[in-house]
Amino acid sequence: MNKIAVVPGSFDPVTLGHLDVIARAASIVDQVHVVVVHNPGKTALLPIAQRVSLIERAIAEAKIPGNIVVTSWSVGLLVDYCTDVGATLLIKGIRSQVDVTYETPMAIVNRNLTGVETIFMLPDPAHAHVSSSLVRQVASLGGDVSPYVPAVVAEFLQSALT
Ligand code: PNS
Numbered sequence: 001m002n003k004i005a006v007v008p009g010s011f012d013p014v015t016l017g018h019l020d021v022i023a024r025a026a027s028i029v030d031q032v033h034v035v036v037v038h039n040p041g042k043t044a045l046l047p048i049a050q051r052v053s054l055i056e057r058a059i060a061e062a063k064i065p066g067n068i069v070v071t072s073w074s075v076g077l078l079v080d081y082c083t084d085v086g087a088t089l090l091i092k093g094i095r096s097q098v099d100v101t102y103e104t105p106m107a108i109v110n111r112n113l114t115g116v117e118t119i120f121m122l123p124d125p126a127h128a129h130v131s132s133s134l135v136r137q138v139a140s141l142g143g144d145v146s147p148y149v150p151a152v153v154a155e156f157l158q159s160a161l162t
Contacts, residue, residue: 003029005089005119008078010039012046013153014055015135017127019062021093022055024121026066033085034059036072045136048072050156058150079114090118095128 007025011018011034026032036051038044046054055070073081082090090110092103100120107118130148139145139157146154 002031002086003089004031004033004085004087005029005091006033006035006078006082006085006087007091008035008037008073009092010042010044010132011036011051011055012042012044012132013051013135013149013157014058015127015130015132015149015153017093017095017123017130018055018132019058019064019150020123020127021091021121022059022068023062023064023066024123025091026064026068029089029091031067031069032091033081033087034068034070035078035081036070037078038074042133045140048074054150054153054156057152061150061152077113079110079116082116083114088116090116091121092118093123094120095123095131 005025007022009018022032022034034055036048036055038048052070052072059068059070094100094103103120110116110118135145135148139161145157
């Protein structure tokens with residue numbers, strides 16, 4: 001059976017924690033779709049196309065093995081994207097109990113909508129404190145974000161924001 005999973009998120013920008021989850025997801029299913037979704041609850045830093053490009057370049061830079069598609073989705077429910085591509089799983093990275101609290105209602109609603117299951121993936125604890133919102137804040141105030149993001153992202157943010 002061809003198992004397809006979707007790893008969704010804002011990825012604004014992609015962090016080392018995201019990359020760790022993408023790599024782990026790619027090691028357990030046949031194909032992973034990394035889907036950049038606009039989250040209306042967050043103030044965006046980067047355009048969606050830029051986020052997609054940075055994820056693609058970060059995956060190449062890290063030489064993550066597996067069948068990985070990077071794309072974006074903006075025309076409706078995430079579960080509709082899953083149905084369109086035949087994905088039966090959503091995979092979400094969980095850093096702490098806060099993430100469990102945030103993700104659990106979405107996981108249940110998504111399952112109620114179409115039956116898609118959500119797997120909570122535990123990333124390397126080394127990335128537990130890393131979030132895109134902290135990266136956005138540090139980068140926009142001129143700080144060094146290279147410990148938290150792929151090199152291609154650190155270079156892009158440095159050139160774009162300074
Ligand atoms: O990285 P984020 O911002 O925590 O990702 C949240 C995201 C984009 C995955 C979530 O908001 C989402 O799934 N949005 C798509 C719209 C949708 O399907 N909403 C219903 C989910 S219950």
